Amino acid sequence: MTLTHPAYGQLRQVTSTAAVLLADNPGQMTLEGTNTWILRAPGESSYVVVDPGPKDKTHSEAIARVTEGNIALTLITHRHHDHTGGIDRLVELTGTPVRAKTAEFLQGSDATLVDGEVIEAAGLHITALDTPGHTLDSVSFVLQDAVLTGDTILGSGTTVLDSSDGTLADYLVSLDRLAEVGAGRALLPAHGPDHPDLEPVARYYITHRHERLAQVREALRVLGPDAGAMAVVRRVYADVDKRLWLAARSSVQAQLEYLRATQP
Template sequence: MTLEHPAYGQLRQVTPTAAVLLANNPGKMTLDGTNTWILRAPGSDSCVVVDPGPRDKSHAARIAEFGPVALTLVTHRHFDHTAGVKRHVKLTGSPVRSADPKFLRGSETPLAAGEVIEAAGLRIEVLATPGHTGDSVSFVLDDAVLTGDTILGRGTTVIDTRDGTLADYLASLEALAAIGGGRRLLPAHGPDHPDTADVARAYLAHRQERLDQVRGALEVLGPNAKPMQVVRHVYSDVDKKLWPAARSSVKAQLEYLRS
């Protein structure tokens, strides 16, 4: 039987070169859990791991079963993608590369926009996609795009205003829409989708709709309304448990509109 998402602890083949191992860390911000992607060309003995995931001994051990790991890549700094790096390196000996130097292991070179990586028989292009965080990157394969948290398999992405901005995020969505046609969407949370460009365009439309709603809220609440006031007005139909996350995105929207 063909596996379907979610499939905890089981390697699910999605494309000829990409398989996913879902970590058992579901939550309001992680959806069903973190997708660790295992990439290899047909016939390759080694693989590339994308996002080792949370600090979970069983998840790290399962990843190691599919080695040897030639290289590990990180889409962005959030702990549900990076907390497992230390154990992963201990088990596999893999070098780790990321845009944030904090997570480099066995390498002193952060990922650079436009860089092409050749490993496990694959050609992987690094696409800078900041917005969700300042260090967010996506990885472009011939037939797929690994989008990290920039585009999810379900729902929408929160802007982390510690270093993410809506202006950057919208530009990243435009870039993914331009490059993603005919390439499968492989997100860091949620199920995969047939075409990255289609989902990127839907995300852009949703963001414009939210911006219009925030503009409408400011007309009612006044131009100096605080983020949580706008959340209560715009997200009244959303579970209040998600309001703190919505506040972060609204803060980014207000900064975008006011700039």
């Protein structure tokens, strides 16, 4: 029987080179949980792991089990704990080196990821693509037939911008980059189900962001140009579950900063 999303704790093959192990950490921000991607070319014995997930002993041990501890490299899409919390335990179990955009998460390497670099491991050629916006350090990884997008593009719903360092200006550029590179490549997100083609999902995200910007502009017209983020959330997200308003506030804050920086 072919596995479908979600499948907790079970390695689910998605493409010829990519399989996913879903962490059991569902939530409003993580959807069904964090997707840990397990990559290798056919016939190879070693693996590349992308995002070891949260600090969860059971999940870390499952990654070590399905890879038989033979991890050539672990890559990190961005700094959030549901992606990085499992690093130390996975290193302890397997000795894997770890690379990320920021030095904080490096293990067994002093080389942070560089935009456009090609990583060769487990028989694969993986291109690192800077895609800031969700966070400043967000990186996507391009395979021959797929793109791992981290939280920049999800498998369902839309992405929250972390206003502590994510910006809408960066995010719109990142979406354009992913729409261009994603044509004909599968979408392998860090949360939610995979999709056979990234480009239409990226185009939807671009349209959605511009629609939200129009709604925020209209809210400012009614509320006044100095309205705060939560006042805008109450108006624009009135039909959304109030439990999601705090997350929406972060994205709205990023939108307000974008509009106030770009308006005449």
